[in-house]
Amino acid sequence: MEPVFLTFVFVLTIFLGFELISKVPSTLHTPLMSGANAISGITLIGSLASLKTGNPTVAIILGTLAVTFATINVVGGYAVTNRMLEMFKKKDDGGAK
Amino acid sequence: MEPVFLTFVFVLTIFLGFELISKVPSTLHTPLMSGANAISGITLIGSLASLKTGNPTVAIILGTLAVTFATINVVGGYAVTNRMLEMFKKKDDGGAK
Amino acid sequence: MNTATLLINFAYVISAGLFIFGLKMLSSPATARQGNLLSALGMLLAIVVTLFYSGLDYKWIVVGVIIGSVIGLVAAYKVQMTSMPEMVALFNGFGGIASLLLAWGEYHQHPELSVFIALVTFLSAFIGGITFSGSMVAFGKLAEKIPSKAIVFSGQHIVNGAILLIALASGVIFAINPESSYAIFLLIVMVSLLFGVTSVIPIGGADMPVVISLLNSYSGLAACAAGFVISNNILIVAGALVGASGIILTNIMCKAMNRSLANVLFSGFGATTQAAGSGKQEGEIRPATAEDVYYILEAADSVAIVPGYGLAVAQAQHVTQELGELLEENGSEVSYAIHPVAGRMPGHMNVLLAEANVSYDQLVEMDDINPRMDTVDVCVVIGANDVVNPAALNDESSPIYGMPIIETHRAKTVIVLKRSMNPGFAGIQNALFFNPNTRMYFGDAKASIQALVAEFKSD
Amino acid sequence: MNTATLLINFAYVISAGLFIFGLKMLSSPATARQGNLLSALGMLLAIVVTLFYSGLDYKWIVVGVIIGSVIGLVAAYKVQMTSMPEMVALFNGFGGIASLLLAWGEYHQHPELSVFIALVTFLSAFIGGITFSGSMVAFGKLAEKIPSKAIVFSGQHIVNGAILLIALASGVIFAINPESSYAIFLLIVMVSLLFGVTSVIPIGGADMPVVISLLNSYSGLAACAAGFVISNNILIVAGALVGASGIILTNIMCKAMNRSLANVLFSGFGATTQAAGSGKQEGEIRPATAEDVYYILEAADSVAIVPGYGLAVAQAQHVTQELGELLEENGSEVSYAIHPVAGRMPGHMNVLLAEANVSYDQLVEMDDINPRMDTVDVCVVIGANDVVNPAALNDESSPIYGMPIIETHRAKTVIVLKRSMNPGFAGIQNALFFNPNTRMYFGDAKASIQALVAEFKSD
């Protein structure tokens, strides 16, 4: 039954994603792209959960690499998005001056 | 694990529902109400699946009643919504004449 | 988990998609009808694939489905457009009772439930029961089978609170030990039915649409809970969509009336205000005959028609459309100003005027007409009352104070069509009727407008 | 399924909610930053609760997380705003490879997979691999580490088709019998990496943003597939959100360029058009000095600044803002006309101008400025080329024909700031530069504008 449940979640999220993203104005498309990119680092969760004690060496290497790459994606992605959006915020204040 | 999966589906649908419904213009709120009402007859699916051969009498009675009521909701709901929306369609033609 | 079950459940994913697309298409009048059909197709698909489960007792299924379909179809095609609210209430109640019965049947056969399943079984029965009895009361009030006024008695909130407490306590006991709690379950069923009645009875008829919308949301949530009981995603998806829709509509209506949901549910609105507004007859009224009104309209350059609940009661939508066309032929600019809560359901007036083939571009929303109200020569108020009551703007003590209205009192001339000086559903007097620029044209809306139409035609 | 696992998974529901709220808040600049923080909070929550799984090998987790965080932070804070597209490509690739590695690791430890799980394992590895190598090529092209032109050779489509076929065939073999297909799996990994390279190499640098957006979508889908592999909902929800977002952005960009996605991916755009447009130098150009331009601007009542990729290259956003303020002090009405695909990413110009504190209300969209272009005295085109090329309107043979442009050629005077007569990224000549009312002001945009600013200040 699990595949069915997972498919439900997948289909619903696709619909939801379309609704949400189509509301983002073009001004924010670059931050959206990098923000979405950060979210795609979600594989980190899976990589963490797979790094168990007693794994064979190959699995440890693969797992550690996966964690490293996914972390770069997550941390870098959110940080860079935040940097961009900070400017948008500054601008608002700037506009008010 | 099933409760988790079901909860995911529930939460996602709630979000999706809010996005979808808030786009419906006030003109269509009455049909929306009766259309949504028809969907809520979805319990019919569960009632059908629960009406198994060899059920005890009480369960048969409960199940048959559930099927009957849910069917009224589904059939009546969709039919009445269609009747309303048909008028909206006629009106479009009428507006063009 | 055999392959058939898996395939059935994948088909449910498609059903869910169809429901979602159906709702998406409801966002425009042009696609709304196909949207509804798509949604119905989704339901049909779900029903058909469900019949492939092995071991079903088709005999009883056929009985239930046939009886239900016949009743549903007859009801749907016999109902007057003006009785939509009652109909929705009735159908809604049936959805609720089905959730209750489903939960009961499941529990009857498998009383050994985990805490989680016991909890959702309780919720399904409890919410389903409230939905049923609450909807029946709402139906009765709207169809005027029971008094539509708010029925309040002192200590009401305490009684309701006590009932709710009993229900929740029973729920907890039931969840802890479902296997030996059949009696408790029956108590829950009783209490839920009772609670539906006692919580809706004190709400006035005018507030029924809000209640119905809220109960609609409940029926969705009951279906959701039933979905958790039998681990069925499609029940959860469909139920949650309905739940969200009901909440949003409830919210929109409350906003349009400038009242909180708590106020609607607990204030006994219709009861108290009846008293408050009763003594306020002031000034003089200026009745008019069909001929008077004809001359006023004949000379008008711009006419705004403001329909309200009375239009629905009188079934005057078709003659109104006819009048509108005659006025246009006569050279007036005609628009229909629609208040969001005119009538008894959100969008009620739109449905009626659509039925009468009034074209879209003539419908104007409240926020669009108000700024240019000063330039309107004649406002024809057809069976509307509360939604044109200036007390909402300038009388802080009025129960409808703060509700946005269509500001007809600012038009050059106002003609009000109603049968008497009786108040509308908020139960309060309307100073508009005593304004120097207002003429009262008494009579049933349909008959009155027919008289006007005759005047125009004889001309 | 123990309680800890259950609780962890319920926490994932909250994470999913935070991601969704985060995206919702991205729909307005005012709330976008909090939205991103909320989304990051969701990620943090998911990470923290995941660490409560029993039996984790914390040693290696710490190693990976620390290395990754340091690299990510340094990269994020060192990157120039103008290099955003490269950065996104790079991060994106890393997300893809992580999905590949995760699927590999899972398969390495549990090679006995059901057909369904084997299939999603294949998808996770394959899509992840394409995402990684494709993103690296895109990064290389944008950072000009490899030639940014489309690299095409005859038979390319056949080669790519063959590679894809091999990959799919391997996938099928793998899904049927995963347990004894370790070699096949490695082949899949290789082929996916190869396919990423061969499918992105023939796409020109100008089309890289579309490719990145598409690869962004892929990385989401790879995460989804990985979620199916390990039955983890949060991977599916997050992955599907990213997948949807990437597809929508890709679509928006293609529409703004009036090209189909297939055309972007398969036509070798940058390569062929370079040839097509090269011989078309016609007419005379009119260069201008800083002083000339100063006098023109000084006399203008309304000025529209049209930024393009050159503004980003020259990092001229701050001086541009300064120039805009000086012009306003001088009594001109200044607006910034933003083309949706100016620059190298959707919204690229908005980010740069936001960085330079240009206020919102001065930014005008293409569809708003075009109708009133005839009334604009001076258009200052700063490093834009393709997005102001009239060939898109009137030359059917042009590869950009049909793309909507900012119609600067209809303004009274146009001043173009660029370094040479070289074409933009579509690789075609621009008739605008030869128009009688166009003046070319050659030089690096930043230096040129600084000279103008000096003129205004010395005045």
Ligand SMILES: NC(=O)c1ccc[n+]([C@@H]2O[C@H](COP(=O)([O-])OP(=O)(O)OC[C@H]3O[C@@H](n4cnc5c(N)ncnc54)[C@H](OP(=O)(O)O)[C@@H]3O)[C@@H](O)[C@H]2O)c1
């Ligand atoms: N639409 C919604 O969604 C919604 C939801 C919740 C609450 N409500 C409430 O419902 C009310 C709606 O306002 P409204 O102005 O449309 O209606 P209203 O205030 O209820 O007034 C209706 C008027 O129509 C007249 N009428 C009744 N039958 C008639 C007939 N046959 N011919 C001519 N006139 C007739 C009545 O006067 P006579 O008896 O003198 O003829 C009455 O004053 C508001 O208070 C609103 O808050 C609406």
Ligand SMILES: NC(=O)c1ccc[n+]([C@@H]2O[C@H](COP(=O)([O-])OP(=O)(O)OC[C@H]3O[C@@H](n4cnc5c(N)ncnc54)[C@H](OP(=O)(O)O)[C@@H]3O)[C@@H](O)[C@H]2O)c1
């Ligand atoms: N934004 C997106 O999302 C997106 C996505 C996909 C594709 N694209 C494509 O990218 C292009 C964007 O058009 P665009 O008009 O912004 O740019 P463009 O057509 O690429 O032209 C940029 C111009 O800037 C000039 N330039 C470069 N460096 C400069 C400097 N330091 N100082 C002054 N000028 C400089 C170049 O001329 P010199 O070399 O003579 O200086 C060049 O002609 C379009 O073809 C669009 O389809 C954009």
